[in-house]
Amino acid sequence: MRIIIDENKCCGAGQCVLIAPRVFDQRDDGIVILLDEAPPKELHAAVREAACVCPGAAIALEERP
Template sequence: MRVIVDLEKCCGAGQCCLLAPRVFDQQDDGMVILLDPSPPAELHAAVREAACVCPGAAIAVEG
C-alpha cells in the first residue's frame, strides 16, 4: 500500500488522525502530516477508512 496526501485538499478535520494515528498526524494549523506512506498490512483497513471519510478527499491509497 502507498498513501498519498494532497495538502491543498486537506481541510484539517482530523478524522485520519483518529482512525490511523500511526500513519497520520496534524500540524498546529490542523493540516495533515503523513507519518508513514507505506504502512504495514495491519493498518491498511484503518488507512482505507480514513481515506473514505476524509471530507476533503485529500487521501489517496494505491495498492
C-alpha cells in the same frame, strides 16, 4: 499500499488522525502530516477507512500487490 496526501485539499477535520494515529498526524494549523507512506498490512483497513471518511478527499491510496 502507498499513501499520497494532497495538502491543498486537506480541511483539517482530523478524522484520519482519529482513525489511524500511527499513520497520520496534524500540523499546528490542522493540515495532515503523513507519518508512514507505506504502512504495514495490519494498518491497511484503518488507512482505507481514513481515506473514505476524509471530507476533503485529501488522501489517495495506491494499492500494491
